[in-house]
Amino acid sequence: MPSGNPPERPIRILVAKPGLDGHDRGAKVLARAFRDAGMEVIYTGLFQTPPMIANAALQEDVDFVGLSILSGAHMSLFPAIMDELRAVGREDALVVAGGTIPEDDIPAIKEMGIAEVFGPGTPLQDIIAFVRDNAPVQIDTA
Amino acid sequence: MAVPTTSLSARVLAGDLQALARLLTRVENDDEVGRAALERLLPHSGNAHVIGVTGPPGGGKSTLVNELIRAYRGQDRRVAVIAVDPSSPLTGGATLGDRIRMLEWHDDPGVFIRSMASRRFGGGLARNTFSAATVFDAAGYDPVIIETVGTGQDEVAIAELAHTTLLAQVPGMGDSIQTLKAGALEVGDVIVVTKADRPEANELARDLRRLRTLTYEPTGNEARWEPPVIKTSAVTGEGIEALMEEIDRHLAWLKESGEMDTRTRRIAATQLATAVQAGLMAQLSLPIRDGQFSALVDAIQAREMTPHQAAQRLLAELGEGQSSS
Numbered sequence: 001m002p003s004g005n006p007p008e009r010p011i012r013i014l015v016a017k018p019g020l021d022g023h024d025r026g027a028k029v030l031a032r033a034f035r036d037a038g039m040e041v042i043y044t045g046l047f048q049t050p051p052m053i054a055n056a057a058l059q060e061d062v063d064f065v066g067l068s069i070l071s072g073a074h075m076s077l078f079p080a081i082m083d084e085l086r087a088v089g090r091e092d093a094l095v096v097a098g099g100t101i102p103e104d105d106i107p108a109i110k111e112m113g114i115a116e117v118f119g120p121g122t123p124l125q126d127i128i129a130f131v132r133d134n135a136p137v138q139i140d141t142a
Numbered sequence: 143m144a145v146p147t148t149s150l151s152a153r154v155l156a157g158d159l160q161a162l163a164r165l166l167t168r169v170e171n172d173d174e175v176g177r178a179a180l181e182r183l184l185p186h187s188g189n190a191h192v193i194g195v196t197g198p199p200g201g202g203k204s205t206l207v208n209e210l211i212r213a214y215r216g217q218d219r220r221v222a223v224i225a226v227d228p229s230s231p232l233t234g235g236a237t238l239g240d241r242i243r244m245l246e247w248h249d250d251p252g253v254f255i256r257s258m259a260s261r262r263f264g265g266g267l268a269r270n271t272f273s274a275a276t277v278f279d280a281a282g283y284d285p286v287i288i289e290t291v292g293t294g295q296d297e298v299a300i301a302e303l304a305h306t307t308l309l310a311q312v313p314g315m316g317d318s319i320q321t322l323k324a325g326a327l328e329v330g331d332v333i334v335v336t337k338a339d340r341p342e343a344n345e346l347a348r349d350l351r352r353l354r355t356l357t358y359e360p361t362g363n364e365a366r367w368e369p370p371v372i373k374t375s376a377v378t379g380e381g382i383e384a385l386m387e388e389i390d391r392h393l394a395w396l397k398e399s400g401e402m403d404t405r406t407r408r409i410a411a412t413q414l415a416t417a418v419q420a421g422l423m424a425q426l427s428l429p430i431r432d433g434q435f436s437a438l439v440d441a442i443q444a445r446e447m448t449p450h451q452a453a454q455r456l457l458a459e460l461g462e463g464q465s466s467s
Contacts, residue, residue: 009171010234010259035235040259042238044245055248056241059255061163089160140164141149142178 011039011135013064014056016048018081021071026099030066033124034131050077054084057093063135069099074109082112094134098122150175151182154281159254162281166256169273172420180273183280190222190279190286191393194300196266196326197310199292202336204243205376206310207289211244211253213386214285220252222283224274226267228291229259236260240289254283265299266290269420272303272413293326301329302412305405306392308385309369310334311350313342318349327353330369332388338373338380347373365399367392425460434459 015031017024024046034041042060044052057065065085069077078097085091097109098118106117115134118127150168153161168176193210195203207223214221225240238257247253256274263269267290278286290300301307309330321327327350335347350371370388374381396402429435438452447455 009173010261012167031237035230035237036233038230038233038235040229040236040238040257042241042257045239045242048245049248052245052248058159059163060238060241060257061167138164138167140168140175142151142175142182 009138011064011131012042012060012062013039013066013131014042014044014053014060014062015066015068016044016053016056017046017068018048018050018053018077019069019071019073020047021069022046023070024068026070027066027068029124030068030098030127033128034066037128037132039131050080050084053081054088054090057085057090058088062093064131065093065095067095067097067099069097069101072100074099074101075105078109078114079112082114092136094136096127096130098127149179149182151179154179154183154277155186157281159251162254162277163256165277166274169277170258170268170270172270172273176273180276183277186280187276188279189282190275190284191306192272192275192279192304193285193287193389194290194304194307195287195310196290196293196297196300196307196330197334197336198294198312198315201292201310201312202376203289203292203310204240206308206334206336206374207240207287208244208246209374209376209379209382210287210386211247213382215247215250215252218252219285220283221254222275222278222281222286223253223255223289224258224271224278224286225255225289226258226260226271226291229261231262234261254278260291264297266293266297267299267303269416272409275303295323296325298326298329299412303409305396305402306331306389308332308334308389310336311346312336313338313340313346318352321349321353322356331367331392332385333369333371334381334385335371335373336375338375339377343373347371367395367399367401426456429456429459 013034015027017027031041031043042056042062044056053065085093094115096116097114101117101119109117116130150161150165154165165179169180195207197203211221227236227238227240229236236259238259241255241257244255258268258271260268271288275286275288288300288304307330309326311333333350335343337343354368372381372385372388374385396405426435438456441447442449442452
């Protein structure tokens with residue numbers, strides 16, 4: 001018999017920085033904000049390749065994958081990450097992205113299956129509220 | 143989302159990694175699906191060598207675990223790691239950052255690394271860490287390595303749950319008096335001086351080895367286990383091979399000496415006590431909701447009652463509630 005989750009289940013979120021830019025302050029600010037919002041944050045830090053991100057999402061059974069990117073390479077890295085997530089069977093994880101991403105790119109990014117894009121200056125409360133409101137229900141049988 | 147047709151436990155036994163990851167979540171949350179699946183997996187468990195790794199924060203535990211993964215992969219063994227990090231006492235949130243030292247295994251299907259928040263359980267572990275280890279055990283991983291929260295002088299819960307406990311000690315954290323103190327140093331089956339490339343490492347290893355000479359032991363007691371002191375460096379690779387030999391030697395000693403039976407029984411007792419505690423705490427949810435708990439806290443704060451008196455009152459009423467229901 002399927003059963004949903006008790007509401008107090010902590011949200012698990014991966015915070016990763018794909019690609020080669022070395023600016024991890026934004027990712028650290030987010031990791032801290034999610035933690036302070038009572039979430040369990042798996043922080044893998046800088047220089048993550050798409051397979052690393054997908055493997056962490058798989059093994060850690062995260063509800064969300066948070067990608068911070070400031071290199072401008074999002075249009076090539078994001079599709080690769082989505083492909084890898086599909087390859088490991090974690091296309092159900094909600095992917096959210098932030099960083100220096102031009103407005104014009106956002107429709108195409110959402111087309112890739114990324115749930116939301118948070119640009120510079122987005123209040124942390126808005127990001128946390130989005131994650132809280134969209135945490136998936138887990139349906140499994142024993 | 144459609145309900146998966148095959149159960150989590152069946153999928154885990156079939157090697158489905160996604161099901162394994164999900165079941166670990168369920169077991170960690172101790173929900174109904176997790177409990178039922180654990181019952182089904184139990185007959186398949188009992189084969190893994192459970193190795194605990196403990197030591198101070200920043201003491202090189204995750205890096206050491208990464209080297210252990212490398213060594214076990216060299217023997218073609220499937221390795222599981224449960225890495226516990228602390229939960230916030232204020233918000234319940236956690237930053238789980240041990241995985242970052244073990245990223246090189248991301249494309250190796252023989253390695254499964256899972257981060258776990260302590261959820262304020264205490265002792266350097268989470269309440270359901272050992273149940274998670276049982277899931278890995280049933281899924282065919284051997285060894286299962288449990289890395290504790292960074293610990294200090296007396297968080298020794300891991301020694302109650304692991305077959306072999308590695309205690310990491312870091313050079314430069316105090317003089318030889320520290321090695322005389324009770325607590326963590328008494329529970330390490332193998333003592334590992336990490337960061338052996340640092341100059342103070344020799345001194346620390348010497349002090350730790352001298353500890354042994356400070357006891358009076360009748361000679362000829364070969365059944366006794368003397369915790370060896372091994373210096374390791376992830377920078378130079380020094381000591382990892384020696385450490386692996388000591389871990390294997392310890393496992394062999396456990397089996398030959400009969401200590402394995404003592405330890406698995408102790409693990410069973412620890413798990414039972416933990417589960418009973420969890421059950422009793424769950425019973426408190428009603429008095430917490432209806433304000434009785436809070437009223438007793440007021441009474442303690444106002445010095446009208448000792449904590450013991452308040453607890454007795456609460457426990458008596460919980461007992462009545464049970465017998466009347």
